[in-house]
Amino acid sequence: MLRIINAGPFCTLQGHPRRGQKKFGIPESGPADAVSMALANRLVGSPAYATCIEITLGGFEAEAESALSIALTGAEGAATLNGVPCDYHKTLFLNKGDLLIVRPPKFGARTYLAIGGQIQADTAFQSTSTYVLGGFGGYDGRKLQPNDMLRVDRDIKLTTDAMLATPQHLRPFIGAATLLRTLQLDADVPLNASDALFGGDASIASNSDRTGVRLQNLTLSLDHDGLMRSAPVAAGIVQCPPDGAPIILGPDAQTTGGYPRIACIIRSDRHLIGQLAPNARVRFVACEPEEAVAILKQKTDLIRTWVPDFSF
């Protein structure tokens, strides 16, 4: 059992994306950075999409109420165990009374904290992922707050056999600038209309969240009145509202939208969106559909060498 002392600005339980529910207007949710979550779960012997704690911009403090195995991955805010710095990408053992603190990261936005033995969470529409606007999934359908108690299904035995570390070459690089491989879309605007998207660096606006990452310092002028009949959208799609500031949709994005869909981040690069913190820089790199599938295959195969049940 883990007692939350402080959950920071936005901390939720996330598990498998919620699929097949768009007909009710229900988005996918699930981890903003699926790769980091899978790596955390691997270190505590859980499936890639087992329910995990997604901490946004640090500010997290919790006390073990029983012996636990845990692991931290993703954005590496300084973390301490009973005041002593602790590692990311390694299985850690907590005894009753141990205090874990995760501070805001210098780079990246989200830290994943996995707990061995399966975190108990509400299942809604076949997924434990929290969707705060809908008020379902995760921990009572809301973000975590002080004094919440996270229970695990199974007690774990603390043996050093279970000590694991993510292989060095599989640890994602999370820095001040991110490249996103992107397909241009011609569903709503001509193919070259969004060329300026690939021109230079954009930066991330502070009003970004799990529904979408808003870009600043990059303004597109589309030859489009900016409004259309509501059309399907999904995580990874880049929309351009009339003000010309593109939005990259995230896992909690609405199911349909009325702004032109100008581009889509390739499936295997979408985990990077989850690490785009306010003021970080991002650059879009043009990619072709066939190339995107080849990259997806390659990246999936690589991650599966360590997390066998992983898929994007």
Add this chain to the structure above:
Amino acid sequence: MTGKVKDVGNSNPRVTCLGDDMLSVGVDNPVQAKFVTERMTNIPGLEDIVAGMDSVAIRFDPLVANKSVIEATLSRAANSVATMSEWGVGKIIEIPVTYGGDEGPDLPALSTALKLSVDEIIVRHTATLHCVELIGFLPGFAYLSGLEPSLATPRLKSPRTRVPAGSIAISGAQTGIYALPSPGGWSIIGRTNKILFDPEGPTPTTLEAGDRVRFVAQSK
């Protein structure tokens, strides 16, 4: 929408790319969107189907699904004829609405803009049978056609950060129903106390595409 559905199939369904794992096909109307959605089943690697007003999109796992099979199935389904009779099977649902006041804060401004009295707006909004074209945007949010044309109105200049659950709003030629509290940019004319989204219910949404809705004015 009501009575205006074309009785023919989509002559040239265009399948467009929405990503390396997403394809979309154009449809003529929501009848056909529903028809296409129902036919996209038992396809390996299919992850989700999303209907829009004039298109249906499929998200799939490119490492499991066969993209050309999905493309062909989408195209074939969109090419089929959807008739008014298939659309007509939807339920007719009455939605009680308290118009104006705190429940419908934009009604006075709308009355001024449309040069219609508040009462006349209510009469016209309750007079027609509306049709649920789409559940989308947010959980349970319903887009309805069938708005009396004189009530058409543009979006609010600046959207509200929070619209109460049950709000009945209009934008363009449509009525929208907010099932959950959420941000919103439509003109709010009233509110219903009917529960429209219940995650615990046998079906989470009270309304589904194809249903017809009659708004009934309620006194406070």
